[in-house]
Amino acid sequence: MITTFRIRRFNPETSPSRPYFQEYKLDTDRADTVLDALIHIRETLDESLTLRCSCRGAICGSCSMRINGHAALACKTKVQVMASERGVVQVEPMNNMPVIKDLVTDMAGFWNKVRQVQPWLQPAGQEPEGEYLASSESMNHLTGVMGCIMCGACVSDCAALEVDERFVGPAALAKAYRFVADPRDGAGRSRLLALNEPGGMWDCTRCMECIEVCPKSVGAMDRIMSLRSRGIQVDVPSTCGARHAEVFADLIYRKGRLDEPMLAARTFGLRNFSRLLSLLPMVLRAFVRGKVPKSGPFHRAIPGVEKMRRLFQRMEERL
C-alpha cells in the first residue's frame, strides 16, 4: 500500500531556519512500523532526515515523536493503523521541548526535572548485611512504574506543562512515586513535602493524556493521584491542592453535589481575604451574565443525599 508521510523538518543551519512539512511516498506493508518507514526514507530517499532510534523494540525510549498528533514510539506504531486514521501519516517532533533538528528534541529540560525529584533510593538506617526484606507484592507493584523508559511521550503531550513550564511533569512524578512507594526508601515524607510545593504533584490537571500516550502503561497520572493521597495521609501541610480534594469530598458528602463558590472559598481559605478579593472581578462578570451558582444556605442538598453518604461510608470501610 502506498502511504504518504508528512514529516515536519527543521534544520537550524539553513537560513531562514523555519520548520516546514515535507512529504514522502512509500510502499508499506501491514507489519511496517513508522520507524521502519522513517529508516527506509533516510536510507533510500533522503539521508538527511534526522531522528533518534536504537532498539526497534520499545525498550530504549529513543524514538518518541508525535504521530498523527499524539506522542508515541515510532518503533511501536504500525504505519497502516495510522494511515487509516486520516489517509496520511503525519510525523512531528515531541512537544513541550525545543527541537534540535527534524524529529530530534532537546531533552535536557526533561532530565533536569527528573533530577529535581532526587531520583535515587534514600534508605533509612543501616544498610543490612544481606538484601532488604520486602514483600513480593511491593516489588511487583513497582515493576509497573519501573517499566518507564523515560521516552518523554507523557511530557510531550502534557496539557499542564503546555501552560506552566514550572510543572515538574508526569515522568518525573512517576519516578518520584517509584521511591515513595518503595518500602526500602526512608525519605518518603520529605519527598512528599517537596512535591507539595508549587510545580509539584498538585499541578497536574488530570487530562489523562499521559496515560493515553504512554507506550509502557506506566500510568503517570494514576501515580500522581497516589502521591496526592499519600501526601494527605501523612499530613503534608495543607496546600490548595490538598484542600481542594478534601473540600470537594466534604461538599459532596453533605449536599450530594458541588457548591462551587464554597469550593473556591474554602480551598483558598475563608480568611485569605486577598486571594478571595482577587476572585471578585470574575465573580462580578459571572454575576452580570447570571452565572453565579447558588451557594451556602441557598444551595440545597439533593434529594436522597443519604444514599450518597452511604456510598462514602462504604468507600471508607474498604480503605
Add this chain to the structure above:
Amino acid sequence: MTTSYEYDVLVMGAGLAGMRAALAAHEAGVRVAIMTKVHPVRSHSNAAQGGINAAMTDRGDDWEEHAFETVKGSDYLADQDAVETLAQEAGREILTLEHMGVIFNRNEEGRLGTRRFGGQKRARTFFVSDFTGQAMLHVLYEQLMKARVPVFEEWFVTSLVKDADGRCAGVIGFEIRTGQFALVKAKAVIIASGGLGRVFEPSTNALICTGDGMAIAYRAGAALMDMEMVQYHPTTLKEKGLLITEAARGEGAYLLNRDGERFMKRYAPNMMELASRDVVSRAEQTEINEGRGVDGCVLLDCRHLGRRLIQERLRQISDEVHSFAGIDLVKEPIPIRPGMHYQMGGIKTDVDGRCWDKHGVWAGVPGLFAAGETACLSLHGGNRLGANSLLDTVVFGRRAGRCAAEYAREVPTPHVPDSTVGMEQQAVSALLSRHDNRDSVATIRHEMGVAMNTHLGVFRDQEGMTTAKGTLEALRDRYSLVGVQDKGQVFNTSLIRALELGFMLDCAETIVCGALLRRESRGAHFRTDYLHRDDEQWLKHILLYHQPGGSSRVEYLPVRLTRWEPKVRSY
C-alpha cells in the same frame, strides 16, 4: 578552536559496564567522566531481559557449580581463573545492586527470588520481571546522577589518543549536537561501548551496537581476542529479529517443530530447552534445514504457562510479541529462529580490565582498559550462558573502574599536542566533503550484514567464509569512496552512520579472520568441514593485532585451566 577537557579516568560508553566502572572510579576518589553516543538510559543493556546469575552461598548454592557450568557452557574456551572471579564475586554484586535500589523479584519470605536459566541445573538467576537489564540500567543511572559524575551525553568518539611514549592519553570525539570536536585528556580510558551486533543482519542488537570500541582499541594497537565466537540466540522473533528472552524457556516454555514435537529431546535429552544456547540454536537450525520447521522457523510455545505467570514474569515479551507479531502468547505459539545476539570475543583484558598481553604487560596501549561485551577476558569462551552477561558487566565493570583509578593515581598527566584534534577533524571533514557517488552507507552495511549472517552464522565452512572475506574486501573498497549526503554540523546522523560503518568493517574482518583460522568446532563456532572440538590443537585463544594495510598479526594464547579438564560436552 577546539576545547579540551582533562580527567583521571574517561569511560567510553554508558551501559551497565560503563556506568558501573565510572561509579567504582568515582568511589575510589579520582576525577572520572563518561562519554557516550546516546543518553545512558538508551544503552543496549536495556535489552537484557531474563536476569543475572549468582550462586549465593548463604542460600545453599555453590559458586563452583556456577563456575563449572560457565566453563562447560563456554566449551572449555573460557579462562577458568576469570570465571572463578566472576562466580565468587557475583553474590556481593547482586546485593550491591539491591542496595542501590534494583527491585529484584522476591520470594514469599521477602528475600530475593530466582528463576532457572539455560545451561544450569539450579535456579540461580535473579530477575526483575523480564526487563532486568532495563531495571538495572535505570538504577545505575540514578546512582550516577546522585554521584554527579559528568556525562558527555551524545558525543561520538572517533579515536584514542596516545602521548609521545605511546601511553593512553584520552580520546578525541565530537558533540553530536554541534559537530564540535574536543580532546578529552585522561590518564586511563575504559572502553565499555558494548557489542557489534549490527555487523550482522538481522541481529537482536540495537542499531547503536556497531563495535566502535573494539575497532578503536584495535586501531590503537590493542588485541582483539576470539572474535570468531559469535552467539546466535535460540529465540528471536521471525519479523525483525527481536529478542524473546530465554526466561520464557526458564519458566517452562517448549520448543516445537512442525509436527508439534519437542525436538530438543533428540539433541539434549537431559536439559531439553535449557541446554546452552549454541546447542539449542544448532538444533533449531537443523530442524529448519531438514524440513521440520514452519516457514523458516520453529515454534516457542508458552500457552501452558497461563496468563497470570505470563503477566507477572514475562510481561515485556508478551507486549512485544503482541505489538510486533500480533500474537497472544497465551493463545498461540510464536514462530522464532536463531539470530545473532552477542559477541563473546572482544578487546583482550585481564581480570581487572587491563588490556594486557599474554605476558602480563600492557599490549599496544598502556592505560587502556575495557569491560562488558566490548571486552574479552575470556569469560564466555565459545558460548556465553544466559544471564552471565549482566553479571559480567557489573563485576568486571567495577573491577576495571577501580583498577583504572589506582593506575591513574600512579601515572603523570599525559602530554598531547592540541594539533591531534585538528588531524582527526580533517579526516572527518574529508569524509564529509566526498561527493555522492550513488553508492550508500546503508547499502554497504546491508550487504555486509547479509554476508556475515549467511556465511558466519550457526553453521560455517571454509568456502562460505572465504566468500564472506571476498565480499568484505570489495565492500571495504566501496567504503573508501562512499559519500555522505548530509553536509551539516548539527546532529548529522548520516555522518555518524558512515563512521560506524568503518568500525563495523574492521570488526567483520576480524571475525572472518578468526573463524578461518580456527579449524575445529567449538561452542558457537561450528564448522561443517571440521565437525569436532580439537583440544590438542585449539585449546587456545586467537589474538589479532591491527597492521597497516589491513591484514592482522596473529598470536595464540593457551586457555588458562585451573580445576576443570576439558571433557565431552553433553546436555
